[in-house]
Structures are given as C-alpha cells and as structure tokens.
Amino acid sequence: MFFSKEIVQNEANVLYDDKEILDVLNAYHNDSFSRENQIGTDREKMFKLINNYCNKFYKNCLVSTLEEDFYNKFLLLFMPSYSLTLTEKEIKIVLNELSAFMEYINESHGIDLYKSYRKNFSANVDEILRVYYILRKIQKYTEACVLSFNPMIIDMNCYKKRKKAKExxxxxxxxxxxxxxxxxxxxxxxxxxxxxxxxxxxxxxxxxxxxxxxxxxxxxxxxxxxxxxxxxxxxxxxxxxxxxxxxxxxxx
CATH class of the missing domain: 2.40.50 (OB fold (Dihydrolipoamide Acetyltransferase, E2P))
Structure with a gap:
C-alpha cells in the first residue's frame, strides 16, 4: 500500500510536532475557550488549576515527555490541596476539562494518554472524592478556625481553643x-x-x-x-x- 507524500507529511507533523506542554495548553485554551465563549465561566476557573498543575510539574517540558500518569498525578497529588476550596461540582468540571485537554493532545500531537485514564478513571474519581470528604471532616479535629472555604464554614469556638493552647x-x-x-x-x-x-x-x-x-x-x-x-x-x-x-x- 502506498501513501501520498502529502498524507505522510501531515501524519509526521502530528506525530512529531513537539512543543512545550504550556504552549500546547495555551493553544488548547485559545482554540476551545474562545470558540465556545467560555471566558469568565466556572470552566475557565477550573482551567486555571490545570495551568497551575502544568506550571508546577511540567514547566519547560516537551509534550512528548508526558507520562501515562499525567492524569493520576493531577488527581491524587495535585488536587488534594484544593479540597477545601472546591465544591464537588467544580471537581467534576476540572476532571472533564483535563479529559478534553488530553484528547486535544492526542488529536494534535499523536500522544495517547488515555490508556491510564480509561483504566483508572472511575476508581480514581472515587478516590479523590474520598480524600475530599476526609479533608473536610478532619478539620473539626484541628485548631483551624476556617473548616471550609467553599462553602465558607467557620468554627466560632476555635479562638477559645487557641487561647487555651497558649496557656x-x-x-x-x-x-x-x-x-x-x-x-x-x-x-x-x-x-x-x-x-x-x-x-x-x-x-x-x-x-x-x-x-x-x-x-x-x-x-x-x-x-x-x-x-x-x-x-x-x-x-x-x-x-x-x-x-x-x-x-x-x-x-x-
């Protein structure tokens, strides 16, 4: 079977169009958000979390270096820090956004990160929700006055506890x-x-x-x-x- 020079060249461009992950993320944002008029929405807010994640773990990294646990690390290593500031609805939005971004990487650069994603999606979503609720529940055993930021829940007795703690x-x-x-x-x-x-x-x-x-x-x-x-x-x-x-x- 023979392929035209143009087809071979196009496939090569997809497979070897290696760019830094942050550049790919910006291209995805410009293409998806501008076209769908998502600027200023909850989806835009959740996109910023993905941007923070890539800045923290993949700054200056080429998209070809992304490993299969790109999704798992986001979910289980990066997300817990935001458990007190995100609602369950926002967690689902950001996971959908990350899924769309990985699909964009596959279509635009020929890098399939979906193997691990498809294999672990349900189990890991359950896992991040478990961590989400533990972090919220465990706050009442701490000296933190703010038990949750979203929704805002404040322990009015914490000031008494702090005063006693100093003594x-x-x-x-x-x-x-x-x-x-x-x-x-x-x-x-x-x-x-x-x-x-x-x-x-x-x-x-x-x-x-x-x-x-x-x-x-x-x-x-x-x-x-x-x-x-x-x-x-x-x-x-x-x-x-x-x-x-x-x-x-x-x-x-």
Missing part, C-alpha cells in the same frame, strides 16, 4: 511533616513519620470511628501536631494535605 504551650511537644497511616484501632489512627524507620516516630491521633473507617493504611497526612506531656495521643494543629495511598510514591 499550656510550655507543657507540649510539637511535630510536623508527612505521616503515613500504618494501622487503625477503632478511632485511634497509628501513623509514622515518612522516611523515618525509628520506633520513636510512631504517633497516635484520635478521631470518630466513622472518619477512621474512611481512612486507609498508607494514606499520607501532611500536618502539624502537638502532644501534652503524659498523654498518649497527639492533637492536630492543622492539616495541610491528605494524600491517597495510591500516590504515596510521589510524596517527598
């Missing part, structure tokens, strides 16, 4: 960093500080049984904690991020 601060010890869940006993969560093998790195926090049941072994919590002398469990000061066990290999 006993000299009788407390503090830790912070990434902690991996290694076991659960009812509402007692046993964790160890990531990257440390010492037995002294094990800590315990207490939450409601219903919340504990949603947490998984090897999930990672990025948090600040404190413990009063003679107490066996630690109190959570604040939780910065909560990561699924599925993405633990990417956590520093």
């Amino acid at each position: 006993v601060s000299k009788r407390e010890m503090y830790e912070q960093g990434h902690f991996e869940i290694i076991d659960k006993i009812g509402g007692i969560i046993i964790l160890k500080k990531s990257k440390l093998n010492s037995a002294n790195s094990y800590i315990k926090i207490k939450v409601e049984n219903s919340l504990a049941s949603d947490m998984r072994c090897k999930d990672i919590i990025n948090m600040r904690i404190k413990k009063r002398f003679f107490y066996t469990t630690w109190d959570i000061i604040d939780v910065k991020d909560y990561y699924s066990y599925k993405i633990s290999k990417y956590i520093d």
Whole structure:
C-alpha cells in the first residue's frame, strides 16, 4: 500500500510536532475557550488549576515527555490541596476539562494518554472524592478556625481553643511533616513519620470511628501536631494535605 507524500507529511507533523506542554495548553485554551465563549465561566476557573498543575510539574517540558500518569498525578497529588476550596461540582468540571485537554493532545500531537485514564478513571474519581470528604471532616479535629472555604464554614469556638493552647504551650511537644497511616484501632489512627524507620516516630491521633473507617493504611497526612506531656495521643494543629495511598510514591 502506498501513501501520498502529502498524507505522510501531515501524519509526521502530528506525530512529531513537539512543543512545550504550556504552549500546547495555551493553544488548547485559545482554540476551545474562545470558540465556545467560555471566558469568565466556572470552566475557565477550573482551567486555571490545570495551568497551575502544568506550571508546577511540567514547566519547560516537551509534550512528548508526558507520562501515562499525567492524569493520576493531577488527581491524587495535585488536587488534594484544593479540597477545601472546591465544591464537588467544580471537581467534576476540572476532571472533564483535563479529559478534553488530553484528547486535544492526542488529536494534535499523536500522544495517547488515555490508556491510564480509561483504566483508572472511575476508581480514581472515587478516590479523590474520598480524600475530599476526609479533608473536610478532619478539620473539626484541628485548631483551624476556617473548616471550609467553599462553602465558607467557620468554627466560632476555635479562638477559645487557641487561647487555651497558649496557656499550656510550655507543657507540649510539637511535630510536623508527612505521616503515613500504618494501622487503625477503632478511632485511634497509628501513623509514622515518612522516611523515618525509628520506633520513636510512631504517633497516635484520635478521631470518630466513622472518619477512621474512611481512612486507609498508607494514606499520607501532611500536618502539624502537638502532644501534652503524659498523654498518649497527639492533637492536630492543622492539616495541610491528605494524600491517597495510591500516590504515596510521589510524596517527598
């Protein structure tokens, strides 16, 4: 079978039109958003998250270097930081947008990122929603006054807690960093500080049984904690991020 020179050249342009991922993202935005008049919409807002993601992990990277876990890293590594500021509806919008962008990459540059996407989509959407709800529920065990930004939920008792905390601060010890869940006993969560093998790195926090049941072994919590002398469990000061066990290999 023979192909015309023009057809071969066109296919080569698709397969080897290698550009930086941010340039491809801008081209996708100009083509899709301008044509559909999506400027200023919720979709535009969610697109900015994808732009932030690419800037953080793929700045100056060529589109040909994108790996199959491009989607999984966005969902499980990048998204948890936004769990308190996004609604469930917005999470679904941004996932649809990322799907459309990957389809654009495939059509324009011949790079198929859909294999991993199709294989893991349902399971990973369930996983990010699990993390989403855990991060919101766990806030009431912290000293954070703002429990959620969208919708805005404020704990009016937190100021009293902070005042009391200052009074006993000299009788407390503090830790912070990434902690991996290694076991659960009812509402007692046993964790160890990531990257440390010492037995002294094990800590315990207490939450409601219903919340504990949603947490998984090897999930990672990025948090600040404190413990009063003679107490066996630690109190959570604040939780910065909560990561699924599925993405633990990417956590520093």
